[in-house]
Structure formats: C-alpha cells, structure tokens
Amino acid sequence: MTAPRIGLYSGTFDPITLGHVNVLERAARLFDVLYLAVATAHHKTTLFSLDERMALARASLPTQQIHIIPFDGLVVDCCREVGAQTIVRGVRNGSDMDYESQMAQMNRKLDAHIDTLFMLPDPSVQCISSTLVREISRLGGDISHLVPAPVASALQALHARKP
DSSP states (O other): OOOOOOOEEOOTTTTHHHHHHHHHHHHTOOOOOEEEEEEOOOOOOOOOOHHHHHHHHHHHOOOOTEEEEEESSSSSHHHHTTTOOEEEEOOOOOHHHHHHHHHHHHHHHHHHHOOOEEOOOOOOGGGOOOHHHHHHHHHOOOOOOSSSSHHHHHHHHHHHOOO
C-alpha cells in the first residue's frame, strides 16, 4: 500500500482570493489530502484576524479534501506535523518566481524530503493579489470578481464599520 500524497499550501491569505482558490482547487486534484496552512503572520499587520482568515477560507472552498489549519513558524515544520511531502506555491509572475524559488531552495536545505510544486493560476485570475484586493476594497472599488463572495461581504462589512 502506498502512502497518501499530502500537500500543503501556506500563506497569510489576508484575504483569500480567487487566485488562491484556483490554485487550491487544481492542487486538490493532485493530492489525496491538501492542507491550507494559514499563517499567524506575526511579521505583519493583517486586515483580518487569524480566526477570520480561517473562517473566510472555509466559507470560500467547496471541497472537504482541503483541510484548513493555522500555523506559526517554519513551513517545513508544519509539513512534518501533518505528514506533507510537498509544499504548493502559486506563482503569478517572474517576481513571484524569484522569491518562491529562493524559498523553495531554503526549505529544501531545511528538509530534503519536502519538495515544492509551483503552480500558475489560470490567466483570468493571475493578476490578483491580496494586497491589491485590500487596496481596491479600501478605496471603494468593486472586488466581487477578485474574491469569493464571503470575502467580498466581509470586506464590505469591515469598511462600513470604519470611519
């Protein structure tokens, strides 16, 4: 009997976008189990709390095959904890590739048994980033075609509360 193929896609997901969802849905077809590891993100201020980001991810993902977990620390440690052999990374452009390849090489040095799989989002969602979504939303722009409906509602509610 072969071991299950387990992948892990990590990030802050502040908020989760249709680009993230696209990569997750496609990656889910490649693995028996796929984890979405939502980072606590101590290194930056997030718009949504960890619990909110996890809830938005749960509301945005249609498949039960994707398990949403929090993580803090090194992604390779999180992989070891859940038994993941592969880190999934979405790459939108050359800048992402430069950064992600450096991270993949370092993760490989930290644990040679964990590989990184780079996935390009579909062209229709390739330009979407959480940073741009937050800015467009903050300025009152329509982000309904950039994020899942639960995220669009949460952003609208968040901005309605702020003066």
